[in-house]
Amino acid sequence: MTAKQPKDRERKKRDSSFSLFFQSKNLYKIIGLLVIFAFFLLPVLRLVWLSFVDDGSLTMQYYTEVLKEPATWTTVKNTLIVVFGSTILALALGILFSWLVAYVELSGKKAMQLFIFLPFVIPSYITTLAWTQFFSASGPVTAILSWLPGDLQAPNLYSIGGIVLLLGISHYPLVYLFTVNVFRKIPRELEEAAATSGLSKKRTFWKIVMPLALPGIASGGLIAFLSNLDNFGIPAFLGTPANIRVLSTYIYEQVVGFGPSAFSRAAVLSVILGVIALAGTILQWFLLRRSRVNETNRSDSTPRIYLSAGKQKLLEVSLWVFLLVTSLMPLITMGALSLISAYGVPFKLENLSLRNYEYVFLTDSKPLTALSNSLQLAFFTMVICLVVGTAVAYLRFKYPDWSTKTAELFMTIPYALPGTVFALCMIFMWLEPIPGWNPGIYGTVWILFIAYVTRFLVLQVRGSYTAFLQIDPSMEEAARTSGASGWVKWRRILLPLLFPGIFSGALLVFLMALTELTVSSLLWSSGSETVGVVIFGYEQAGYSTYSTAFSTVLVLGILFGGGMFMLLSKLWDRKVLKKND
Amino acid sequence: MIKVNNVSKKYGSFTALHSIDLEIGEGEFIAVLGPSGCGKTTLLKLLAGFMGPTEGTIEMDDLVLASKKRVLPPEKRNIGMVFQSFALWPHMTVAEHVKFPLSYHPNKVKENKKKMQERMNEVLKLVGLDALAERYPSELSGGQKQRVALARAIAPLPNLLLMDEPLSALDVELRMEMRKEIQKLHRETKASIVFVTHDQGEALAIADKIVVMNKGRIEQIAPPEVLYTRPETEFVATFVGKCNLVKGQWQDDQFVPAIDSKNTWPDLGVTASFKENGIYPVRPEQFQLMPPESVGLQGVVSFVQYQGHEIHYTVEVEEATWTIHESVFSKRFATGDVVSISLKSSLVQKEMLISN
Numbered sequence: 058m059t060a061k062q063p064k065d066r067e068r069k070k071r072d073s074s075f076s077l078f079f080q081s082k083n084l085y086k087i088i089g090l091l092v093i094f095a096f097f098l099l100p101v102l103r104l105v106w107l108s109f110v111d112d113g114s115l116t117m118q119y120y121t122e123v124l125k126e127p128a129t130w131t132t133v134k135n136t137l138i139v140v141f142g143s144t145i146l147a148l149a150l151g152i153l154f155s156w157l158v159a160y161v162e163l164s165g166k167k168a169m170q171l172f173i174f175l176p177f178v179i180p181s182y183i184t185t186l187a188w189t190q191f192f193s194a195s196g197p198v199t200a201i202l203s204w205l206p207g208d209l210q211a212p213n214l215y216s217i218g219g220i221v222l223l224l225g226i227s228h229y230p231l232v233y234l235f236t237v238n239v240f241r242k243i244p245r246e247l248e249e250a251a252a253t254s255g256l257s258k259k260r261t262f263w264k265i266v267m268p269l270a271l272p273g274i275a276s277g278g279l280i281a282f283l284s285n286l287d288n289f290g291i292p293a294f295l296g297t298p299a300n301i302r303v304l305s306t307y308i309y310e311q312v313v314g315f316g317p318s319a320f321s322r323a324a325v326l327s328v329i330l331g332v333i334a335l336a337g338t339i340l341q342w343f344l345l346r347r348s349r350v351n352e353t354n355r356s357d358s359t360p361r362i363y364l365s366a367g368k369q370k371l372l373e374v375s376l377w378v379f380l381l382v383t384s385l386m387p388l389i390t391m392g393a394l395s396l397i398s399a400y401g402v403p404f405k406l407e408n409l410s411l412r413n414y415e416y417v418f419l420t421d422s423k424p425l426t427a428l429s430n431s432l433q434l435a436f437f438t439m440v441i442c443l444v445v446g447t448a449v450a451y452l453r454f455k456y457p458d459w460s461t462k463t464a465e466l467f468m469t470i471p472y473a474l475p476g477t478v479f480a481l482c483m484i485f486m487w488l489e490p491i492p493g494w495n496p497g498i499y500g501t502v503w504i505l506f507i508a509y510v511t512r513f514l515v516l517q518v519r520g521s522y523t524a525f526l527q528i529d530p531s532m533e534e535a536a537r538t539s540g541a542s543g544w545v546k547w548r549r550i551l552l553p554l555l556f557p558g559i560f561s562g563a564l565l566v567f568l569m570a571l572t573e574l575t576v577s578s579l580l581w582s583s584g585s586e587t588v589g590v591v592i593f594g595y596e597q598a599g600y601s602t603y604s605t606a607f608s609t610v611l612v613l614g615i616l617f618g619g620g621m622f623m624l625l626s627k628l629w630d631r632k633v634l635k636k637n638d
Numbered sequence: 639m640i641k642v643n644n645v646s647k648k649y650g651s652f653t654a655l656h657s658i659d660l661e662i663g664e665g666e667f668i669a670v671l672g673p674s675g676c677g678k679t680t681l682l683k684l685l686a687g688f689m690g691p692t693e694g695t696i697e698m699d700d701l702v703l704a705s706k707k708r709v710l711p712p713e714k715r716n717i718g719m720v721f722q723s724f725a726l727w728p729h730m731t732v733a734e735h736v737k738f739p740l741s742y743h744p745n746k747v748k749e750n751k752k753k754m755q756e757r758m759n760e761v762l763k764l765v766g767l768d769a770l771a772e773r774y775p776s777e778l779s780g781g782q783k784q785r786v787a788l789a790r791a792i793a794p795l796p797n798l799l800l801m802d803e804p805l806s807a808l809d810v811e812l813r814m815e816m817r818k819e820i821q822k823l824h825r826e827t828k829a830s831i832v833f834v835t836h837d838q839g840e841a842l843a844i845a846d847k848i849v850v851m852n853k854g855r856i857e858q859i860a861p862p863e864v865l866y867t868r869p870e871t872e873f874v875a876t877f878v879g880k881c882n883l884v885k886g887q888w889q890d891d892q893f894v895p896a897i898d899s900k901n902t903w904p905d906l907g908v909t910a911s912f913k914e915n916g917i918y919p920v921r922p923e924q925f926q927l928m929p930p931e932s933v934g935l936q937g938v939v940s941f942v943q944y945q946g947h948e949i950h951y952t953v954e955v956e957e958a959t960w961t962i963h964e965s966v967f968s969k970r971f972a973t974g975d976v977v978s979i980s981l982k983s984s985l986v987q988k989e990m991l992i993s994n
Binding site for chain 2: 529531532534535536537538539540541542545546549550553554633634635636
């Protein structure tokens with residue numbers, strides 16, 4: 058029958074691609090891994106190498122020099138205080154919210170979730186700006202405090218406490234994200250079994266719920282820890298004026314200080330930062346050593362604890378007050394204060410004008426150039442990540458063996474590294490990709506582009522991989538037994554089903570690249586400024602009104618983009634995938 | 639005609655299939671039966687082309703579909719497949735599901751729009767979905783989804799139709815109905831069908847020939863009635879017929895149970911392999927229970943389960959535990975009763991009597 062027709066074609070194929078592919082499968086795997094190694098892991102190794110080398114010979118000179126300085130130890134101490142404090146704050150807030158949302162009957166959970174994520178989509182340096190406005194002399198906090206009796210002062214954010222607060226508030230959504238589904242997946246029968254065995258509600262929580270939620274809490278805690286360690290914007294905005302340094306800002310100061318041994322000293326500090334990050338990862342592994350994760354449990358979103366109507370209202374109101382005060386109010390304050398004509402004047406009608414906006418977008422040429430740079434960088438990074446990341450995710454999904462797992466691990470490293478460390482790695486790698494050959498990438502916009510793709514690729518890989526996991530393999534198999542191969546299969550079946558997942562991954566990459574500050578603050582050059590660099594520059598020069606005006610426009614853009622995304626994915630679900638909710 | 643020659647499949651150090659040989663004739667309906675992990679799904683995936691064999695070849699009408707070195711991908715094979723989870727595409731209507739293989743399958747008819755429309759209507763009518771052509775999967779019931787999956791698989795008139803436990807996602811009533819539907823489709827399309835299932839009732843009811851698999855090997859290939867009444871291995875006897883394996887001695891055509899040598903049982907159709915091993919496979923309904931004073935082996939009833947149409951007794955006989963099914967109209971016994979067990983003198987089942 059018809060199956061006979063392709064016989065000749067098949068015979069030709071036997072001699073070319075197909076059999077070759079099977080025979081040299083391992084060769085392809087090794088070549089692929091080597092390429093990935095060169096792009097993702099080699100830069101890190103070169104950084105470590107550089108911290109031990111002086112004029113081509115091995116030395117511990119930089120280590121002894123840096124470790125002898127008291128400034129190093131003050132910085133390490135500050136880093137540890139800030140990171141532990143903010144991680145505990147993020148854990149407390151994150152666990153509290155995820156437990157409440159997962160377990161307790163509350164109305165408007167979806168809207169609540171949206172507000173929990175708001176500090177996460179707004180870059181942390183803009184959040185910090187907003188908070189400084191919120192607590193500033195013309196801000197609402199001072200206004201309210203002056204109404205109250207007694208000589209109350211708004212707390213000073215330019216302190217270790219302020220840094221801890223801002224880091225905690227910026228990163229508790231990460232803990233929430235990791236724990237909410239863990240709570241939902243704890244089978245309620247386990248709690249019922251504990252209750253019938255005579256445990257009180259409180260003891261059930263500590264004996265049953267918490268141990269089972271520990272894996273999620275530990276992973277969320279680790280991510281919050283790494284993000285707090287990595288964060289540059291918050292300590293740079295709040296710490297620098299108060300002369301408080303943490304490792305990430307100290308490394309930055311070394312590099313921009315351009316001393317004779319600046320890069321080597323920065324490399325040593327980066328290694329110290331890396332050691333702290335590694336210690337956190339080991340701590341998490343230690344906590345999870347004996348716990349077993351049960352992935353097959355179904356997620357159960359119906360509430361398990363019902364409060365009386367009055368108590369529920371009270372809880373809802375207090376949660377909303379917290380959410381609005383921490384996420385929306387500072388942004389609104391920032392927007393409002395960007396309209397006052399000069400820093401420090403009271404918020405009154407006669408002081409309002411659009412002068413700051415006029416300066417930022419018409420007089421000064423930098424913001425518009427930076428916006429265009431950042432948009433282009435973000436767009437091209439997104440496109441490259443979209444194609445490469447989805448291809449990697451497909452291979453990872455199709456061939457889940459050691460090679461693809463190792464590849465994903467390599468790609469995770471640039472993202473897991475603190476931004477300042479990663480930026481240094483990029484400088485060492487691309488200044489002279491092959492020792493002795495300088496192609497002139499460093500000092501142009503290209504190094505930013507390479508750095509962004511290297512850093513954010515794993516986000517797309519994860520996003521697309523999750524999308525692949527969510528469609529049943531039989532969807533693709535059914536397409537193939539129906540005769541669809543190659544492009545037809547992708548165009549007609551896989552892409553329509555994968556679109557929402559892949560698209561949300563791409564959007565995350567775009568957003569991260571658009572508002573990125575840490576990496577670009579070390580890699581920018583004249584003419585390749587990014588949005589983050591310009592706002593940082595204004596802030597360092599003391600032009601708070603300009604930075605708030607520019608930030609307000611960015612926030613509105615991000616919120617508009619996020620809204621469009623939510624609308625589009627909802628439409629796609631309803632119109633294309635015919636999901637009814 | 640499909641030939642599976644000496645096919646093995648290994649996943650790392652685990653061998654899922656050990657040297658399988660199988661022939662599927664033109665228009666034959668074959669059920670592959672076995673417990674989970676027996677390799678039946680692996681066999682189906684090899685037939686579909688989702689993976690290649692580690693050893694051996696698969697041929698269809700003299701064309702080599704798969705060998706150790708080369709695998710013809712599923713989209714180039716003349717096959718159709720029905721999946722356990724139906725695998726309907728949520729973004730396509732019923733009509734689009736049927737049109738899809740008509741446009742891309744090796745047997746496609748896309749040159750002719752009118753012909754394609756005709757074929758689509760014909761298929762939809764055959765599965766009784768002509769009124770629902772514009773619906774999406776989310777707007778269909780379980781049975782309707784199953785019909786769409788069937789329609790999509792048979793639309794391009796494939797040589798070979800593969801079914802991977804297609805009924806296990808349906809409830810009991812619907813499953814009985816869909817069995818008849820699949821038999822009807824087989825009559826009308828005349829395609830060869832390989833139907834994988836772990837439900838022995840389903841396999842017995844639906845297939846021309848049953849392949850029983852266990853631990854990656856084929857235990858027996860036979861028509862349903864032969865398989866049920868003349869099992870060749872212990873696994874087939876217990877998995878398909880739920881037989882009690884009674885140990886004893888075969889003397890010519892008489893069996894003497896080891897437990898009680900005063901009794902002899904006639905040969906009601908036991909295959910040579912059991913006779914060599916001194917075993918008599920007795921199905922639960924072949925036994926009969928009598929009061930203790932009657933002739934037979936003595937046992938004690940340990941469990942009684944009422945099933946409506948029959949009664950299931952568990953009886954302890956010396957060291958052994960036997961399952962015995964009796965009609966509700968025969969004499970009843972209670973837990974703890976001493977009973978006498980003998981074989982019902984039913985028809986002797988010779989292979990030639992029932993193979994057709």
